[in-house]
Amino acid sequence: MAATPVWSVDPRTGKQREQVAVEATPQDVDRAVRAAHATREALADRGARIAFLRTAAALLDEAAGAVVEAADAETALGPGRLTGELARTGYQLRAFADAVEEGTYLDIRIDRADPALTPPRPELRRYKIPLGVVAVYAASNFPLAFSVPGGDTASALAAGCPVVVKAHPDHPATSELCASLLRRAAERSGLPADVVAVVHGFDAGLELIRHPLVSAAGFTGSIRGGRALFDAAAARPVPIPFHGELGSLNPVVVTEAAAAERAEEIGAGLAGSVALGVGQFCVKPGLVLVPEGAGGDRLTGALAKGLGETEPGVLLDHRMRENFVAGVRERTALPGVAAPVTPGAGGEHTVGAGFLTVSARSLVEEPERYEVLLEECFGPVTVVARYADPQEAGAVLERLSGNLSATLQVSAAEGEGAPGPAAELIGTVTALAGRVVVNGWPTGVAVAPAQHHGGPYPAATSHSTSVGGTAIERWLRPVAYQSVPEALLPPELREANPLGLPRRVTP
Structure with missing residues (x-):
């Protein structure tokens, strides 16, 4: 069967501009997910992740002219709007790099053993670890900030999760360009390029959400499309978290x-x-x-x-x-x-x-x-x-x-x-x-630690946010270690705190 071409289309005229890719087959999706999964150990290096996120922001800045031109040609959003969106995208990447460096996102908690309590309390040490490969479904209306290099991707990578993005059909050329910049940033930071991959096509999106090595998903789009993927995520033999931003009337x-x-x-x-x-x-x-x-x-x-x-x-x-x-x-x-x-x-x-x-x-x-x-x-x-x-x-x-x-x-x-x-x-x-x-207007969502971009269903399928510092929490899960000898603890939880991470300690 011949490969299905993916065309870039000019919305100002409705005419095809160029073929930029082909739709991914099930085999293509499987290869992308498995290659991403294989990068987890390399991505566990916090220093490499920090360098990667900052390098990605720098490369996007350097390629600003080409990125804005490609995005405008495919979305008609205009250079002014897109230049601002690109700045927001770079800010998100740098903000998550800062969050990884600071370390509070790990939510480290240590409870000392206290046999005098009723019941007695054992020694407990808790922190958060990455879920695994994250599937990101790009948005139509934000070809940068909510797409390939956007907040879902940035927060997942910051958490230590490789990402496979299902590109939006409205801006495939922009998606390919941004993916190439992210992959180049990964290699410059000593990481495999496959920490980020992009696939195209409706069927590829379904294959992605069903893949057994995909551990979570982020989506921005319509109620109909988001609900279909949410249901598919829940119907898997092993259901996975699906963080979808769907529709909103914004009264x-x-x-x-x-x-x-x-x-x-x-x-x-x-x-x-x-x-x-x-x-x-x-x-x-x-x-x-x-x-x-x-x-x-x-x-x-x-x-x-x-x-x-x-x-x-x-x-x-x-x-x-x-x-x-x-x-x-x-x-x-x-x-x-x-x-x-x-x-x-x-x-x-x-x-x-x-x-x-x-x-x-x-x-x-x-x-x-x-x-x-x-x-x-x-x-x-x-x-x-x-x-x-x-x-x-x-x-x-x-x-x-x-x-x-x-x-x-x-x-x-x-x-x-x-x-x-x-x-x-x-x-x-x-x-x-x-x-x-x-006494303001909701358009314009500030990227800030206290921001929340979500809401009761159908605004979102979970109670998390897709904007702001706490967006990283979607891609992490807590693990508690009880009475584990010091030598067997992960470095983040050792008594001497060799990584210098913030922690909450209960005597």
């Missing part, structure tokens, strides 16, 4: 006091957040609860102005464009739904930003009819639901599933603790989301 609630105080500012900010990256951010606000009345009218007027002035943009591929146009059409066909600025096809290859309006009462009283309005529509559109009172807004929130983010827009007085719905809303949205934003 926004504007209090009546906030709308009265700064409606125009909120409307303009909302327009920018909805249209950012042509609406292709996983934390794009997809539902906005706005009060009825003059403040709400001023807010939607400012939103209409902001989105009405937004130039049409190109989505990542034509399939996504077709889905966006169809999704908007389905939503606008519902009774009572209006489109003050109509989103949809902006040209042969582009889409225009816009928003829809509906009464919150409809969402509460006829949930089945309006169910689609409470589902993510990938692209530059949001749904504004006008509520009559805070109880009605709360009733809408109760109908939502898990989200990556939830945002509150409150007045200055409410932010200082003045009586109002803000305090109650904080508790409500905390139950819905992994990140709560007040």
Whole structure:
């Protein structure tokens, strides 16, 4: 059987650019996984891992022009956006190198033996070890930061886990270029190149999740695709952890006091957040609860102005464009739904930003009819639901599933603790989301130690984060050593602490 070619496609025209690879066969996937598995012992060297991550960041910086050019040609995200994303990618790699060097991620705990306790306590020493080969499924909307050299890959390598990436079909040339840079960085750091590998093709993705030597997986993408892989991971003879970031509506609630105080500012900010990256951010606000009345009218007027002035943009591929146009059409066909600025096809290859309006009462009283309005529509559109009172807004929130983010827009007085719905809303949205934003916008996820990018299902399939320092925890498991002689302990747990690692000791 002839190999199936993998083509790079220009989303601005829909035309094929070049063939960059072929789809991996089951034999190709098996070879890649086994080669990665064979590098585990070499990757156990913390010093080599640190050098590797920092060298990878340096090589990406050196090749910035070529990387940004390739990514723009395949995604139409633009050099400005992609230059920023590349900087974020390099920062992630360096941050995880720093984390490995510092050592807290090992979570070393030592409990001294105490025979006087009831019951007596033996000597216990605990730390975390890498799981093994990690399968990473690259994202469409972040060809760098959530793809081959992205956070899943960086955190898994930092943990000591080799990585096999299933490249996204929207940017195969970028994936191959970044993989070559990572593999070169590995060799320069004294590691085998096979600590990172890339495979292409839908079937290859299924083979990868089922391979017996794959120990965990990370995914960023749709609910449908992520759930299929999650189920496959659970159905294996030996199930494995599957850390998937799936879909999110990212609700926004504007209090009546906030709308009265700064409606125009909120409307303009909302327009920018909805249209950012042509609406292709996983934390794009997809539902906005706005009060009825003059403040709400001023807010939607400012939103209409902001989105009405937004130039049409190109989505990542034509399939996504077709889905966006169809999704908007389905939503606008519902009774009572209006489109003050109509989103949809902006040209042969582009889409225009816009928003829809509906009464919150409809969402509460006829949930089945309006169910689609409470589902993510990938692209530059949001749904504004006008509520009559805070109880009605709360009733809408109760109908939502898990989200990556939830945002509150409150007045200055409410932010200082003045009586109002803000305090109650904080508790409500905390139950819905992994990140709560007040008087800001969820688009833009800072890479920081305290960051959490995840949330209740379907935002994520686990309670871990795919962004920030604690993302490394996904690829580790704890082991406790009880009454083990010093000579038999791993260096990380020996009494003299020869590696100088931080540890918590209970006398």
